[in-house]
Structure formats: structure tokens, C-alpha cells
Amino acid sequence: MAAETASFPGAAGLRRRKRTERVIARLLFVFSAVSILTTLGIVAVLLLESARFFADVSPFEFLTGTEWTPLFRPARFGVLPLLMGSVLIAGGAAIVALPLGLAAAIYLSEYAGDRTRAWLKPTLELLAGVPTVVYGYFALSFVTPIIRSILPGTSIFNAASASIVMGIMIIPMVSSLSEDAMRAVPQVLREGAYALGATKFEVAARTIVPAALSGILASFVLAVSRAIGETMIVTIAAGSTPALTLNPFTSVQTMTAYIAQTSFGEAPQGSVEYNTIFAVGLALFALTLAMNVISGMILRRYREAYE
Amino acid sequence: MTGQPSGVQRRPTGRPTDAVSDVPKDFQPRLRARARAGTVFAGLCFAATLVGVLALAALLADIITDGWHRLTPGFLSGYPSRFADRAGILPALVGSGWVLALTALVAFPLGVGTAIWLEEYAPDNRFTRAVETNIANLAGVPSIVYGILGLALFVRAFALGRSVLAAALTLALLILPVIIIASQEAIKAVPDSIRLGAYALGATRWEAICHSVLPLALPGILTGTILALSRAIGEAAPVILVGALGFLAFVPKGPLDGFTVIPFQIFSWVSRPQVEFQELAAAASIVLLVMLLLMNGTAIWLRNRYSRKY
Amino acid sequence: MKSTHVTHRSLPVLAAMFAIAGCGGSSGSGDAALSGSIEIDGSSTVYLISEAVAEEFSLVHRDVRANVAFSGTGGGFKRFCAGETDISDASRPITDSERTLCAQNGIDFIELKVALDGVAVTVHPQNDFVQCMRVDELKRIWEPGSTIRRWSEVRPEWPAESIKLYGAGTNSGTFDYFTEAVMGESRASRPDYTASEDDNVLVQGVEGDRYALGYFGFAYYQENANRLKVVAVDAGGGCIEPTVETIESGTYAPLSRPLFIYVRTMSLARPEARAFMDFYLEHAGELARQVGYVPLGADEYQAGMSLVQRSASGS
Numbered sequence: 056m057a058a059e060t061a062s063f064p065g066a067a068g069l070r071r072r073k074r075t076e077r078v079i080a081r082l083l084f085v086f087s088a089v090s091i092l093t094t095l096g097i098v099a100v101l102l103l104e105s106a107r108f109f110a111d112v113s114p115f116e117f118l119t120g121t122e123w124t125p126l127f128r129p130a131r132f133g134v135l136p137l138l139m140g141s142v143l144i145a146g147g148a149a150i151v152a153l154p155l156g157l158a159a160a161i162y163l164s165e166y167a168g169d170r171t172r173a174w175l176k177p178t179l180e181l182l183a184g185v186p187t188v189v190y191g192y193f194a195l196s197f198v199t200p201i202i203r204s205i206l207p208g209t210s211i212f213n214a215a216s217a218s219i220v221m222g223i224m225i226i227p228m229v230s231s232l233s234e235d236a237m238r239a240v241p242q243v244l245r246e247g248a249y250a251l252g253a254t255k256f257e258v259a260a261r262t263i264v265p266a267a268l269s270g271i272l273a274s275f276v277l278a279v280s281r282a283i284g285e286t287m288i289v290t291i292a293a294g295s296t297p298a299l300t301l302n303p304f305t306s307v308q309t310m311t312a313y314i315a316q317t318s319f320g321e322a323p324q325g326s327v328e329y330n331t332i333f334a335v336g337l338a339l340f341a342l343t344l345a346m347n348v349i350s351g352m353i354l355r356r357y358r359e360a361y362e
Numbered sequence: 363m364t365g366q367p368s369g370v371q372r373r374p375t376g377r378p379t380d381a382v383s384d385v386p387k388d389f390q391p392r393l394r395a396r397a398r399a400g401t402v403f404a405g406l407c408f409a410a411t412l413v414g415v416l417a418l419a420a421l422l423a424d425i426i427t428d429g430w431h432r433l434t435p436g437f438l439s440g441y442p443s444r445f446a447d448r449a450g451i452l453p454a455l456v457g458s459g460w461v462l463a464l465t466a467l468v469a470f471p472l473g474v475g476t477a478i479w480l481e482e483y484a485p486d487n488r489f490t491r492a493v494e495t496n497i498a499n500l501a502g503v504p505s506i507v508y509g510i511l512g513l514a515l516f517v518r519a520f521a522l523g524r525s526v527l528a529a530a531l532t533l534a535l536l537i538l539p540v541i542i543i544a545s546q547e548a549i550k551a552v553p554d555s556i557r558l559g560a561y562a563l564g565a566t567r568w569e570a571i572c573h574s575v576l577p578l579a580l581p582g583i584l585t586g587t588i589l590a591l592s593r594a595i596g597e598a599a600p601v602i603l604v605g606a607l608g609f610l611a612f613v614p615k616g617p618l619d620g621f622t623v624i625p626f627q628i629f630s631w632v633s634r635p636q637v638e639f640q641e642l643a644a645a646a647s648i649v650l651l652v653m654l655l656l657m658n659g660t661a662i663w664l665r666n667r668y669s670r671k672y
Numbered sequence: 673m674k675s676t677h678v679t680h681r682s683l684p685v686l687a688a689m690f691a692i693a694g695c696g697g698s699s700g701s702g703d704a705a706l707s708g709s710i711e712i713d714g715s716s717t718v719y720l721i722s723e724a725v726a727e728e729f730s731l732v733h734r735d736v737r738a739n740v741a742f743s744g745t746g747g748g749f750k751r752f753c754a755g756e757t758d759i760s761d762a763s764r765p766i767t768d769s770e771r772t773l774c775a776q777n778g779i780d781f782i783e784l785k786v787a788l789d790g791v792a793v794t795v796h797p798q799n800d801f802v803q804c805m806r807v808d809e810l811k812r813i814w815e816p817g818s819t820i821r822r823w824s825e826v827r828p829e830w831p832a833e834s835i836k837l838y839g840a841g842t843n844s845g846t847f848d849y850f851t852e853a854v855m856g857e858s859r860a861s862r863p864d865y866t867a868s869e870d871d872n873v874l875v876q877g878v879e880g881d882r883y884a885l886g887y888f889g890f891a892y893y894q895e896n897a898n899r900l901k902v903v904a905v906d907a908g909g910g911c912i913e914p915t916v917e918t919i920e921s922g923t924y925a926p927l928s929r930p931l932f933i934y935v936r937t938m939s940l941a942r943p944e945a946r947a948f949m950d951f952y953l954e955h956a957g958e959l960a961r962q963v964g965y966v967p968l969g970a971d972e973y974q975a976g977m978s979l980v981q982r983s984a985s986g987s
Contacts, residue, residue, distance in 0.1 A: 158410030186596030211880025284504025
């Protein structure tokens with residue numbers, strides 16, 4: 056209005072700057088659209104390509120079948136063995152990571168001095184920074200021989216080795232997020248508990264942890280979701296035999312390993328293998344998305360409101 | 363009930379209680395037992411923390427002892443070979459360099475731009491919150507799903523083939539949420555007074571951001587970006603899907619060239635049963651870890667040197 | 673000073689001369705300026721030879737990129753007939769349906785034998801009870817619907833331990849070949865075994881499992897002979913172990929076979945591909961032996977080179 060027609064010094068410059076402003080605002084909006092497009096892209100690709108798969112194989116068979124032999128005759132397309140492999144390994148990883156991570160979080164939050172925390176916390180974070188392919192190597196070259204020396208019947212590719220290493224990898228996820236949740240608990244609660252005569256242990260275990268429970272649980276769910284979505288450790292160390300089993304000492308195949316191992320030589324478009332990649336990918340995406348959403352819900356719903 | 367401050371509930375225990383304090387008469391403080399339990403617990407928690415540290419030490423020791431003797435100048439400048447003694451990671455190093463550069467080129471502007479829009483321009487409505495939720499969910503999508511997206515979109519639909527560019531674009535999408543979230547935090551940390559001061563001096567919104575907010579947020583943004591990029595060069599799964607090559611006698615010369623990256627080379631070598639190739643995988647792992655150490659170290663140095671308290 | 677001045681000026685001229693010489697040459701030997709890329713995919717068995725050839729070739733011709741992958745014989749043919757590769761490695765002959773597919777897409781090709789191979793049946797090195805197996809025993813273990821789980825179900829004197837099976841994946845020519853040779857029908861196999869197109873994975877598996885039984889290309893056994901134990905196969909004429917001699921003479925039956933490469937005729941028009949093919953046939957014998965396969969006779973390689981020559985000149 057006034058800016059367009061005014062003639063004070065700098066008026067033309069102002070118009071130009073406002074034009075630039077509008078252009079930049081639009082440009083930034085377009086940049087932001089990329090994130091939305093990414094999600095849409097993932098969903099579209101998975102759905103459209105899986106549709107081809109599901110034209111040949113019924114979703115019911117896919118979701119409930121107990122054999123996964125897409126390339127044999129007779130071909131069976133039940134995803135349950137792959138799902139079981141993922142769950143078995145993620146479960147094993149959780150058994151390792153959840154107690155250790157929570158205990159580490161309690162130590163860092165309630166017991167450790169500032170100096171200890173200064174080196175201990177980054178060291179644990181380093182675990183999260185190691186590339187997963189290196190973890191896979193570690194599982195195959197270090198952990199598997201140890202397991203086989205304890206239990207000689209174990210296959211060279213087995214779920215236990217992958218579980219343990221994956222558990223180690225996700226400890227920092229649990230410990231960092233839980234520790235953040237615990238540090239967010241206001242000091243007054245601690246002081247109140249001490250005032251009532253509680254020991255440090257009781258303060259930690261019976262006051263802080265329950266107060267931070269939503270954050271801790273959310274971290275658990277996120278960590279397990281990460282374990283389910285992990286590819287390289289299982290591809291290298293867990294094997295390529297789909298099996299509906301709870302035995303961690305044999306070779307299993309997870310959803311992620313199937314996708315990776317099938318794609319290792321390029322799968323020609325339109326082939327059965329190509330289509331199964333998308334169907335399994337869709338299942339994987341749905342599962343991890345559900346877990347992430349649940350984790351967010353836990354965080355919001357049960358967060359204790361302080362002051 | 364006598365002697366009760368308002369609002370305090372006390373479960374009736376059924377035991378005889380002291381008249382004044384309502385504490386059960388047979389209450390035993392058991393201080394020593396509880397203190398002992400506390401020490402045991404503290405010890406367990408410390409031990410748990412130590413397990414993580416020891417696991418890291420074991421991993422590093424394993425890799426270094428297995429691979430150290432294969433780390434020769436020939437290894438760093440050689441090509442993959444069927445003879446373990448001749449094999450090297452030059453194509454993988456160069457490929458990783460290419461991928462890193464292209465990924466940064468794509469992801470940095472997109473990520474920072476999105477963060478700026480979300481923090482400075484976007485109205486606080488349901489749409490914006492949905493976008494932020496969407497980004498948080500994208501951060502949790504498994505990397506192999508990004509690989510599937512990259513395969514269908516960049517390799518096939520955009521017809522880029524199994525090229526450096528396809529891999530870089532895929533990895534850029536993968537780390538975009540991380541950059542966005544980190545940049546948002548950095549921008550949020552800049553106090554409003556800075557912006558208001560700029561407006562008071564007549565700046566437009568973009569000028570305020572560009573000249574006042576961004577310089578202050580830049581260390582945090584760069585730290586987040588470097589950490590995100592260090593994740594990108596360690597990824598093998600999306601790269602497998604997009605089609606890295608197992609045997610390469612050349613280094614990529616352009617963005618549409620075939621390629622391999624260090625994590626993929628490690629994976630190739632791990633899959634071979636001969637001990638020599640396992641050692642090569644360990645040696646390549648050392649190289650990768652050193653690269654990551656340098657990147658993370660830079661990020662931490664940046665954060666410590668330039669971040670300010672307001 | 674003077675000498676460097678001369679060198680600087682003459683360099684571009686010398687370079688141009690080399691370039692012209694390189695562009696004009698068609699025989700492929702001694703040219704320093706060949707460039708381009710060659711795509712090879714297919715059998716993981718033949719991969720070992722193609723990889724060796726590609727590596728040696730690249731030492732001579734630095735600017736030619738020979739990319740070798742191993743999607744399996746079947747996967748390789750799918751890509752070959754879609755026009756995505758120049759050469760398809762195959763551990764079994766091309767099938768009629770694959771031939772039709774190629775014809776439909778206008779892909780003309782020539783078939784070249786490059787070596788002989790055997791499928792080795794292996795067990796863990798500390799397996800002390802298996803020396804020799806009959807073909808019908810192998811069939812009973814591997815056929816579709818087989819319910820054999822333990823060694824003792826094959827021969828009662830063998831231990832009652834479960835057999836851990838490792839074998840070629842379904843995209844692999846070795847799979848097609850083994851099933852055809854042992855079961856009598858291609859692709860007929862029980863599905864519950866550790867399958868992989870990557871023979872290295874199978875070697876790792878058998879090497880690691882006390883009661884494992886696996887089959888894969890002879891070259892992979894040879895490469896890892898100190899870590900595996902090979903099983904002699906009795907097809908009715910006695911127990912024969914796979915060796916270079918028994919494979920060459922064909923006495924290691926029924927698991928000896930020829931290895932092929934299929935080359936797209938159109939690709940031979942490119943000088944770098946032509947040079948590569950000549951190099952391949954020239955060195956396939958020695959490289960095959962190096963890698964663990966059985967070379968063909970010199971006259972067979974010569975015949976191959978003549979075939980390449982005839983196809984390249986547009987006949």
C-alpha cells in the first residue's frame with residue numbers, strides 16, 4: 056500500500072526486498088514440501104508395486120501363511136517366517152538392551168558425577184555411531200565363535216549372535232532417551248523423597264523411574280522398532296533361511312535381510328523377486344511406522360504434567 | 363482423621379499405629395539393609411554401563427587386531443581384486459567421497475530450508491504440526507525402505523541407473539529428517555530478542571533470518587549436518603538396493619557412473635569365507651571408523667567452539 | 673631448458689598420434705586408448721572366471737570398465753535378454769523360454785564354452801563318516817517333499833544328527849544343473865535349506881556346521897579345499913571324487929558340466945567389447961585353471977575366437 060507508492064529514500068529498495076521476501080518464502084515452502092513428498096513417495100511406491108504382487112498372491116495368504124518359498128515350486132508366500140525372524144532378533148536385542156540401557160540411564164542420571172558423565176555419556180553414544188556393517192562383521196567374527204564354543208550345535212549363521220550385537224547397538228538409544236526423561240523429572244520430587252527418608256536406590260527406583268515412565272517406555276518401543284528395521288547385522292550374521300522358529304541358535308531370515316539378500320544381484324523388474332521386495336517392504340514399513348506412532352502416543356498420553 | 367495435612371492420603375494398613383504420626387508401631391527403618399541394597403543396585407547400574415563401554419572396546423580391539431596389518435598404502439590406493447594381497451579400497455574411498463559431496467549438496471539446503479520455514483514462516487496450525495509429525499516419523503523409517511524408494515524412484519523412474527547420483531539422492535532423503543530436526547533446534551535456540559532487534563531496524567523477515575538468526579544458529583546446524591552425513595557414509599543397506607558394484611576396476615568419474623562405497627565393500631568382503639578377505643573387511647572398517655571419528659570430532663569441536671549461552 | 677621446451681610442445685602431437693592410432697585399430701592388441709564399459713552378469717560359478725578376466729583386462733586397458741555382477745544364471749539371462757548386459761555368464765545352457773525372450777527383444781547372441789566345471793558335494797572337514805554318496809541317496813535327501821532330517825535316515829550307520837543343508841539359490845545355474853542331474857528334473861528341490869546365489873556364503877555355512885551337507889561349484893571347493901571335505905559321488909560306476917582329471921574326462925558324473933558365456937552380437941561392434949572377448953578367449957584357459965576350473969582344449973578356444981570374428985564382422 057503505502058510502501059508501493061511512497062517515495063522516501065529507499066522506497067524502491069524496499070519494494071525489491073519485499074519481492075525477494077515473497078520469493079524466498081515460496082522457495083522455502085517448496086523445500087519443506089520435499090519431506091511430505093518423501094512420505095507420499097514411500098507410501099505410493101510401496102503400495103503401487105505391492106499391488107502387482109497382491110494381484111497374484113492374496114493378502115490373506117501373505118499375512119497368515121507359514122512358509123516363505125517364493126522362488127521354489129510350489130511357491131509359498133507366507134510372510135510369517137520373515138516376521139518371526141525379525142521379531143525373534145528384535146526380542147533378543149531388547150532382552151540385552153532394555154535392562155542394560157535402563158540401568159545405564161539410572162546410573163548416568165542419578166549416580167554419576169558430572170566428570171564421569173562427561174566421558175561416559177559420549178562413550179556410550181559412540182556405540183550408536185558405529186556403522187551397522189561393522190557391527191555385522193563383529194557379530195560374525197567375534198560373537199559367533201564365542202557362542203559356538205559355548206553351544207557347539209549352533210549354526211554359523213544364527214539369530215543369537217545378531218541379537219546380542221544389535222542389543223549392544225541400541226543400548227545408547229534406550230539409555231539416552233531414558234536418561235533425558237529421568238533428568239526432566241523435577242528436583243523437588245527427588246528432594247521430597249529424600250526428605251521422607253528414602254535411600255538413593257529407593258529414590259531412583261520408586262520415584263524417578265515411575266515419574267519418567269512414559270519417556271522410558273517410549274524409548275523401549277523406539278529401540279525395538281529400530282531393531283526390527285535394522286538390515287546389515289542380520290544380513291551378515293543371521294542367515295538366509297526363513298524359519299518359523301523361536302530357536303535363536305539356528306539360521307533365520309528377517310524381513311530386512313530378505314530384501315537385502317534378494318536385491319544383491321539386481322532383481323529384474325516384473326520378476327517375482329522384484330515384487331516380493333515391495334510386499335515385504337510394505338509390511339516392514341507398516342510395522343515400524345505403527346511402533347513409532349505408538350511410541351509417540353505413549354510419550355504424549357502418559358507424560359506426567361509438572362507445575 | 364487426626365493430624366493429617368489436607369490432600370494427603372494414607373492407605374489404612376490395619377496395623378496398630380503411633381497416635382501422633384500414624385506410622386505403624388512395628389516399623390523398622392532397616393537402614394543398613396536398605397543401604398546395602400542401594401550399594402548393590404548402584405554397582406549393578408555401573409556394571410551395566412560398563413558393559414556398553416566394554417562392548418565398544420571389544421569391537422574396536424577385534425577390528426584393529428584383525429585388520430591392522432592390511433592397512434598399507436597399497437590398500438588405500440589399490441582396486442578390489444580376487445587376490446587378497448592385491449586388493450584395495452580406492453574405488454570405495456572415491457565413491458564414498460562422491461556420494462558424501464552430492465548428498466551434502468542436496469540435503470543441506472533442503473534440510474536447512476525446511477527448518478527455517480518451519481520455525482520462522484509456518485503458521486502454528488494443524489498443517490504445520492502434521493508436517494513436523496511426518497518428519498519425526500520419517501526419521502524412524504528403516505534405511506532399507508529408503509533404499510526401496512531410491513530403487514523405484516531414482517534408479518528406475520528417473521532412469522538414473524545404478525549411479526552415484528541415485529545413491530546420493532537416496533541417502534539425502536534418508537538423512538533429511540535428521541538435518542531438519544537438528545536445524546530446528548538450533549534456530550529455536552536463538553532468542554527472539556535477536557529477531558525483534560532486526561525487525562526494529564527495518565529488516566524483512568528473510569533479512570532478519572539471513573543476517574541475524576542464521577549466523578548464530580549456524581554452528582548447531584553444521585554440527586547436526588555433519589553428524590547426519592557421518593550416518594550417511596556408514597549406510598550400506600540403501601546402497602545395496604540402489605546397486606553398488608561388487609567388483610570395480612575403476613573410480614567413478616561422474617555422477618552417473620557406477621560406484622561402490624566403503625560400507626558396501628566391507629559387506630562384499632565379509633561375505634567371502636577366506637580369512638584374508640575377512641581381514642580386508644576389518645581393515646576397511648578401520649578406515650571407515652577413522653573417517654567417522656574425524657567427522658564427529660569436527661562436529662563436536664564446532665559445537666564446543668562456537669555455541670554460546672544466551 | 674631446451675629439452676623441456678621440445679617435450680612440452682611435442683606432447684600434444686604425440687598424444688594425438690596415440691589417439692588416432694587407438695581409434696583406427698580394430699585388432700585390439702596393444703591399443704592403449706580403448707575406453708567404454710562392458711556389463712557382465714549371471715552365474716556366480718562363471719563369475720570367478722569373468723572376474724579374473726575383467727581384472728587382468730583392466731590392467732592392460734585402464735579406461736575400459738568391465739563391470740561383473742553375479743545375480744545367478746537365471747537372473748543374468750533376464751537382464752541379458754532385456755538388453756541390460758553385454759555378456760551373460762551361465763553355468764547351464766540357455767533354455768528355450770530364455771531364447772524366445774531374447775528373440776522377442778531382438779537380442780542376437782552367440783554361445784561360447786569357456787571351461788568345464790563340476791558340482792562338488794561337500795561336508796564339514798571333521799565329518800568322518802561320509803566318504804562317498806550314491807546319486808540316489810542325494811536324490812532322497814534333496815528331492816521336493818523330502819522328509820529326511822537326519823543322517824541316520826539316509827544310511828542307518830550314520831549318526832542321528834540333523835543334516836544342515838546348504839545349496840544353490842534358485843537363480844543359480846548350479847541349482848538348475850544339480851536338480852536336473854540328481855533329481856532328473858530341473859528346479860525340483862526341497863525348499864528348506866540355506867540357499868544362496870553366492871557360493872561363498874555356502875562355503876561359510878558348510879565350513880561352520882559339523883553336520884552340514886552342501887553343494888556348489890567345484891572352483892569354490894578348490895579355493896577352500898583346506899576348509900572343506902569333498903564327498904565322492906557314485907553314479908553306479910564307483911565312487912569318483914571331483915578333480916580336474918575326472919571332470920575333464922567326464923568320469924565325475926553326473927555332476928560335470930560345461931560353463932558358458934553368451935555374448936550379444938551387437939556388443940561385438942564396439943572395439944572395447946571385441947577386445948575384451950578376444951582377451952577372454954585367449955586367457956580363459958589359464959585363468960580357469962587358476963580359479964579352479966578345468967580348461968578346454970586350445971582348439972575349442974580357437975573355435976570360439978573364430979566364432980567371435982565371424983559374428984563381429986556382421987555375418
